[in-house]
Amino acid sequence: MKRWIFLATLCLILLVLQTAAWARIKQEWTWAPPTDGTMPVSYIVEVQLEGEEWELAETVTECRVVVKHPRGRSRIRVAAIGADGSQGPWSVPSDWFVDLPTQPTRPRPVPGP
Secondary structure: OHHHHHHHHHHHHHHHHHHHHOOEEEEEEEOOOOOOOOOOOEEEEEEEEOOOOEEEEEEEOOOEEEEEEEOEEEEEEEEEEOOOOOEOOOOOOOOOEEEOOOOOOOOOOOOOO
């Protein structure tokens, strides 16, 4: 019985650690609409994790998207969709979004009188 409880507890701890490692961070991205041609009816947003291919993140109708990034480095690109369904060119990829673990702050000594 004690062994079973130990194994169940160990599995729970591993599950919590794995979930924390794959936690996703929400990042809001905005962009300016095109200034030439007709106004798009929607935008395709793709996300790329470092070292991987581009993947569809979402299709939106505003110049704003909130992407859930996994920990690590990722970036997005956007393409406009016209009323006739045609897709415009892809934007230049965004800067890399880097989610770094926060470092604990250490107290600094205050100079005495």
